[in-house]
Amino acid sequence: MTMDTLVSLCKRRGFIFQSSEIYGGTGSCYDYGPLGVELKQNIKRLLWRDFVQSRADMVGIDASILMHPTVWKASGHLDHFTDPMVDCRECRLRFRADHVDTLPWTHYCPATKGNKFTIPPGEPCGHCGARRTLCPDCGKGELTAPRQFNLMFKTFMGPVEEDASVAYLRPETAQAMFVNFDNVLQSMRMKLPFGIAQVGRSFRNEITPGNFIFRTREFEQMEIEYFVNPRDAVEGRAADEYWHDRWIADCMAWFRRYGLSEENLRLREHEKDELSHYSKRTVDIDYRFPIGWSELMGIANRTDFDLKQHAKFSGKSLTYFDEERKEHVVPYVVEPAMGVDRALLAFMADAYVEEEVRGERRVVLRFHPELAPVKVAVLPLLKKRDEIVRTAHVIRADLAKQWRVVYDDTAAIGRLYRRQDEVGTPYCVTVDVQTVGDSEKGEAGDGKVTIRERDSMEQARVPIDALRAVFHDLLSGGAWSQVATRFERQIEK
Numbered sequence: 001m002t003m004d005t006l007v008s009l010c011k012r013r014g015f016i017f018q019s020s021e022i023y024g025g026t027g028s029c030y031d032y033g034p035l036g037v038e039l040k041q042n043i044k045r046l047l048w049r050d051f052v053q054s055r056a057d058m059v060g061i062d063a064s065i066l067m068h069p070t071v072w073k074a075s076g077h078l079d080h081f082t083d084p085m086v087d088c089r090e091c092r093l094r095f096r097a098d099h100v101d102t103l104p105w106t107h108y109c110p111a112t113k114g115n116k117f118t119i120p121p122g123e124p125c126g127h128c129g130a131r132r133t134l135c136p137d138c139g140k141g142e143l144t145a146p147r148q149f150n151l152m153f154k155t156f157m158g159p160v161e162e163d164a165s166v167a168y169l170r171p172e173t174a175q176a177m178f179v180n181f182d183n184v185l186q187s188m189r190m191k192l193p194f195g196i197a198q199v200g201r202s203f204r205n206e207i208t209p210g211n212f213i214f215r216t217r218e219f220e221q222m223e224i225e226y227f228v229n230p231r232d233a234v235e236g237r238a239a240d241e242y243w244h245d246r247w248i249a250d251c252m253a254w255f256r257r258y259g260l261s262e263e264n265l266r267l268r269e270h271e272k273d274e275l276s277h278y279s280k281r282t283v284d285i286d287y288r289f290p291i292g293w294s295e296l297m298g299i300a301n302r303t304d305f306d307l308k309q310h311a312k313f314s315g316k317s318l319t320y321f322d323e324e325r326k327e328h329v330v331p332y333v334v335e336p337a338m339g340v341d342r343a344l345l346a347f348m349a350d351a352y353v354e355e356e357v358r359g360e361r362r363v364v365l366r367f368h369p370e371l372a373p374v375k376v377a378v379l380p381l382l383k384k385r386d387e388i389v390r391t392a393h394v395i396r397a398d399l400a401k402q403w404r405v406v407y408d409d410t411a412a413i414g415r416l417y418r419r420q421d422e423v424g425t426p427y428c429v430t431v432d433v434q435t436v437g438d439s440e441k442g443e444a445g446d447g448k449v450t451i452r453e454r455d456s457m458e459q460a461r462v463p464i465d466a467l468r469a470v471f472h473d474l475l476s477g478g479a480w481s482q483v484a485t486r487f488e489r490q491i492e493k
């Protein structure tokens with residue numbers, strides 16, 4: 001499966017659209033459609049439930065995007081949040097200097113009378129053996145020497161555009177947790193170790209965005225700042241080092257739990273010379289995206305850098321009073337930082353399966369039921385029978401009090417099943433003549449409907465009044481094979 005396959009599925013089925021498409025689109029900005037927004041909200045809800053709500057040592061905040069400009073001086077973003085960029089003197093395209101050799105390049109080969117070739121990243125031309133020196137895109141212009149480019153979006157607060165009113169759109173959510181450290185500590189009476197989490201938008205004026213929602217200029221992050229006492233030891237190790245490994249393991253387990261396969265996940269330790277200025281150790285969780293292995297999230301040990309910097313620039317003390325040792329300490333912080341959009345892309349890529357069923361191609365998104373945008377689709381077998389349609393609507397309305405449930409009667413049943421498979425709906429409920437009976441013939445219905453499971457395509461006949469309880473089991477982790485044995489099983493026709 002390629003990125004293009006995913007992009008086209010996303011558009012066709014209402015997951016993700018190009019932003020402002022009718023105006024020709026805005027560079028690297030995307031809009032989540034009706035199914036995309038459900039999927040993204042499910043990801044954020046599960047993150048919040050598993051990493052905040054269910055843990056006694058975690059709390060959350062929701063801070064504003066515009067912060068005091070000195071925050072970015074203290075954090076180092078004004079001085080260090082830069083990427084080296086190079087420009088093509090011919091076509092004026094701009095690239096990240098460290099990305100140029102990771103792109104396919106255009107070559108007009110002298111050995112073949114100047115024929116144009118597109119050559120895979122980093123490889124020489126197969127005809128003349130030349131390596132790329134010119135612009136990878138147009139293949140003609142020379143590239144300028146690298147210049148540093150700050151990735152923060154600048155704006156102005158208030159009616160006057162002057163330097164005194166400069167503000168920045170936050171390039172990460174982390175800083176709000178540091179500047180609110182004391183507020184949270186005092187108001188919630190937290191004890192170390194504890195963490196503050198936030199999910200929200202970040203903005204980076206990336207030089208070379210691309211690869212669909214993998215790298216965009218506006219995106220969502222979930223970041224956790226987990227504060228520990230550096231003087232403590234856990235299981236014989238320094239607390240910050242122990243918790244760093246714990247968070248790496250917890251995050252890996254979270255991705256596996258919701259469907260990412262083991263063979264598509266790996267850990268990557270940052271080399272010493274690659275570490276950010278604040279980091280003692282950073283480990284990335286990489287995922288094998290359709291574009292190859294790339295960073296899904298990073299987990300860094302930021303030491304006491306941030307709290308110390310903000311204390312210095314604000315003049316406020318940002319310490320924790322260690323009751324046992326009777327001393328003030330500046331906590332160390334372990335930071336798991338995840339991109340919500342990248343997680344969504346990974347979950348989609350991993351869930352995507354194309355298979356052949358009875359001679360026909362079937363596309364399925366095998367989403368974990370808790371991630372699936374739609375949990376149940378209620379489908380009438382015959383839309384001309386009022387009683388069937390009415391019953392289907394009643395079932396939908398009842399189930400929709402708890403879950404995202406849709407009704408569809410716009411095609412024959414086989415088509416409807418395939419459509420739900422393609423968007424990852426784990427269960428369909430079909431209402432048929434047997435359910436409602438035939439009043440003209442004086443036949444009573446059996447009050448049962450067919451539930452069809454997405455992956456096995458197995459079916460079971462279940463009484464309507466048992467549906468809520470059955471879906472409660474199935475959608476909260478119950479296995480279909482277990483639940484279905486309680487009912488009469490059928491084979492998909």
Ligand code: ATP
Pocket residue numbers: 172204206213214215216217218219221295296297298337338339340341342343
């Ligand atoms: P990269 O090396 O890919 O630019 P980074 O190391 O700068 O990423 P961090 O600052 O560690 O990224 O941000 C944490 C996470 O936020 C990343 O792992 C990624 O999932 C997400 N993220 C960062 N930049 C972007 C972006 N431009 N678009 C989408 N997600 C992003």
